[in-house]
Amino acid sequence: MALRPVQVNIKAVDVAAVGLFWAEALGRHMSGGESGVTRLVAPAGFVWPDPVDVCIDVVPVPEPKTAAKNRVHLDLATTSAAHRTELVARLQALGATPVDVGQGDVPWAVLADPEGNEFCVLEPRDIYRDTGPIAAVVVDCVDPRAMARFWDAATDWTLHEVNDHQASLRSAQDVGPYLEFIRTPETKTGDDRVHLDLLPGPGDGKEAEVARLRTLGATDLDVGQGDVPWTCLSDPEGHAFCVLAPS
Known part of the structure; x- marks a missing residue:
């Protein structure tokens, strides 16, 4: 039994504009129907679900983002100083x-998308040389070791590093972006504007996986989703995520 991260879910008032931004930013394709419905940003020729790639799913909400910094953001990879510029x-x-989240004098750039969702454009780093445009999905947390224990057990991704300051996981094939947990002093406040969606592996049922996650420390989450085919949960530090139904 195992789950794999398959997409980063971003809430937006204008899903078409935010979806188009991320498609252009990542050099990917945006699919979706009429205005106000979900937009999927994925590589050209993408066949759901990819075993290692992480897509972006932009979903409509009526409320704009608040001034509070998101607890989950994307880091984008670059190959040279000129590429970063x-x-x-x-x-x-x-x-x-450009946004100031208290980063100080750092070699990376902190930006926000058209609806204020923060992300970073990193300086070239060897560790991200083969990740594709998304270097990492980054989660702010209080205890990286505890997050590593939960997410290592929850998913089929491999734990690469864990210490008091950060933890990282990557697909079992050792390709694609990393999932990183970075220690920050701030605790979670407000709803999650950005979260991960997980998919059960072939032959694994959603309900069995949800029950397993509860034994690991996940809790049920009601964000007004109503009767939907996915299940909303929170990890032990309150970060929202969803378990999708296998197609």
């Missing part, structure tokens, strides 16, 4: 804005 300029032309 070019990418930052291109993202700003697409509608990104």
